[in-house]
Amino acid sequence: MGETATLKRHSSKSSGKQANGSSMANVTSSLEEKLAEKEEREKLVLWRRPIQTLHYFVRECGILFVEYMIKLWNNKRTVLLVSLLIGSYYLVYKTPGPHQLVLQRIEKEFWWCSWWVWLGILSSVGLGTGLHTFLLYLGPHIASVTLAAYSCNSVNFPSPPYPDDIMCPEEDVSQGKDMSILTIMSKVRLEAFMWGAGTALGELPPYFMARGARLSGYDPDDEEMAEFEELQRLKERPEDMSFIDRAKLSVEKLVERVGFFGILACASIPNPLFDLAGITCGHFLVPFWTFFGATLIGKAIIKMHIQKMFVIIAFNESLLARAVGLLAFVPVIGAKLEQPFKTFLEKQKQKFHRKPGTGPTTQDDKNILAWIFEKLILLMIIYFVLSIVNSFAQSYHKRIHKSEREKKLAQD
Template sequence: MATPTSSLEEKLAEREEREKIVLWRRPVQTLHYFFRECGVLSVEYMVKLWNNKKIVLLLALLIGGYYAAYKTPGPHQLLFQRVENQFWWCAWWVWLGILSSVGLGTGLHTFLLYLGPHIASVTMAAYTCNSVDFPSPPYPDDIMCPDEETATGKEMSILTIMSKVRLEAFMWGAGTALGELPPYFMARGARLSGYDPDDEEMEEFEELQRLKDRPEDMSFIDRAKLSVEKLVERVGFFGILACASIPNPLFDLAGITCGHFLVPFWTFFGATLIGKAIIKMHIQKLFVIIAFNETLLAKAVSLLAFVPMVGSKLEQPFKTFLEKQKNKFHRKPGTGPDTQDGGNLLAWIFEKLILLMITYFILSIVNSFAQNYHKRIHKHARDKKLAQD
């Protein structure tokens, strides 16, 4: 039988080998493992669907009934179209929220890429039009001022703008709460089954437990993680709520802690949903709306002139960009966008930044799936060896 020392050495060697399986170091092996992992996951999910075929059949019947009613001519079609548009709009933001926190290799920062710019665009349009009664369509695809501006003698309030983006923000926050469930279920399943999963996040949690007896070896990050764990373990619902209500990169550890200590699902998910979708989203919305206040934005752009060397070169592109954005809001319905917008330097840079981050996100998923398959085959080899012994 292998000694604990040799077992640990094998585990470290295996992890070192796994970390080398990335596209920029071993492209052929990484892609091979990626497709094998996709195949394995597809089979596993097909088996799960077959085991729950009654639920699948019921959902198929409901979708089929809805589709038949949707295609049947009648006055109800208008209502169905509204429901469909609202459903896909909400589903889009929930999906972006899940991508932001689910951790498929690395999270996609969808608040910075999508929700934040959307709130900023609505804020700028609200102050420019002095109204939030944007026509729909084309809003939310392309925001334009209403034909007749309302409340022209009244200043636009922050609460009015917050209410305009409340649905999108709540759905995005709910998606981030859903993305926190995998670490919770992983740790809970491991605790109930007594199985020690070979997962980096669980190993990080276990290492933190061992460091409790050696506080002198703890780094600042370890102490921060331990404080999150203690808060969640001792305070329960309100501790989870406090951790979820602020931008917290260590919240994955809170999910693992809740799963490990068998915190009830609705206690964990309820506190996470309230914290992320309501409290934290109102804080983030408020920050973006205040930052893109018309007066503050103009002052911020004017301050760019004081930046040494490049200030004068930065100020003019920002002013041009903001001016074009305001002109777009006053465009008449049915007219195309200004063709000069595509040549704006800031818009071009932002588009390329989005493309770069999405590309990195996709590459990280490929690497993560390939490493998971490597982990899978080594686990199978260990289980087979133990069965033979």
């Protein structure tokens, strides 16, 4: 929706409430000011206004730091209890004894699970953009385990070095035993579930935002709830709906009418419109555990099993060899594409079968595919960090203009 749609939306919302011309003029003036603020805020990015953006980013970080310090002080009993628990664990961890082996194993599992939960949250929340951590981390991890499982004919990778670096077990593996998809799925079940749980946690902010707005009776301005509000108004004008609007409305109707199972259905498939489902659940005051339970089951169990199966089948040894062979039929560049992929797969197999304690050769590091993938990850992370800086700067811009409007209203 452009500026005209926004003006129409606010004008229709205000019609019936404002009777005289003077009031309408004030409303129009207020709308124009908000639109001007929005345009200015959208220009507040590092590649347009680097100095101002960085300045606002630092100011917003300072405000958020103070706010969170105040929250910690207000909950000092909880903070003290957590600190005592961490201190007690540290003392027990440092005390010599047989229990240290158990604690070290627990610590390793804890950080391993926390890493994947964190990546899932980044993929789902993203502060406006999202870091596609499935494509960058979990998908390649599952693919690597799949290649190793077929190459080693086993999933009993020694730990360490797995999961940091996968090597075939030293004992002989029966060659007559076929590697099954379910066996590989069970090997990556923990990290896949944790990543899915992280994506479910990342869906909570839209839910709480809409729920808080509904309970407080406060009508949020700007882009936070504009999409949801516009969709509600488009229900009365179905002829103005685009295909995307109809898809969004279908998601809303499914969630609103079916409840738990509607949320479960939306969360169980790759769904870029799921943020709208969270806003809808919050707006209609769907109980928290109904929303989060359905989201967790859908994303961490059902959808993750579908995604795992897709990656494992795609990286099946025979299927992958056929796919690489088909690259030769691509006109002009086919032969040039086929050779790097073959080299990459051969070097991966060599890495899986090397002896413990020996690192990868220097030639492995020069593979063009690995180099491209590393640079892709670097670019994605840089873009994600830049988006966070822009988002914080725009949040501070919104904060100061909101404060100015409140001061004007207080003076009037």
